[in-house]
Amino acid sequence: MAEQVFYEDVEVGSEIPSLVKQTTRRQLVQWAGASGDFYEIHYNKDFALASGLPDVILHGRLKSAYLGQMLTDWIGLEGNLKKYNVRYRGMDFPEQDLACKGKVTKKYVHDNEHLVELDIWTENPKGEKTIIGTAVVSLPAKG
Numbered sequence: 673m674a675e676q677v678f679y680e681d682v683e684v685g686s687e688i689p690s691l692v693k694q695t696t697r698r699q700l701v702q703w704a705g706a707s708g709d710f711y712e713i714h715y716n717k718d719f720a721l722a723s724g725l726p727d728v729i730l731h732g733r734l735k736s737a738y739l740g741q742m743l744t745d746w747i748g749l750e751g752n753l754k755k756y757n758v759r760y761r762g763m764d765f766p767e768q769d770l771a772c773k774g775k776v777t778k779k780y781v782h783d784n785e786h787l788v789e790l791d792i793w794t795e796n797p798k799g800e801k802t803i804i805g806t807a808v809v810s811l812p813a814k815g
């Protein structure tokens with residue numbers, strides 16, 4: 673986790689620190705067990721191929737969790753994740769870099785809370801957005 677980010681340090685249009693994840697096949701099995709999502713396209717290559725996929729694919733909720741990690745790492749211990757929404761747009765595969773990214777779209781104060789809105793997304797190695805979403809976080813103020 674980086675140093676605490678403060679509301680005054682954030683500018684509309686700026687990107688937040690990205691997070692790059694590379695998921696192993698073993699992690700897909702672990703996620704299946706932890707999440708209860710045992711659909712075999714996520715961990716059985718023969719089943720995935722028979723289903724018309726080129727390989728097993730990452731769970732959408734796992735990719736969503738990676739975006740959540742990016743956000744909570746950025747806001748630090750004094751920040752709060754207030755709202756979080758994603759839409760799945762594409763498939764990702766194990767052993768490939770998955771980049772989690774975010775950009776500040778708005779900042780404002782409401783009921784003495786310093787709020788920041790962001791667009792968030794994941795990108796595959798081709799630069800295609802495979803998840804898009806939005807988030808609202810509250811950050812501490814310096815003053």
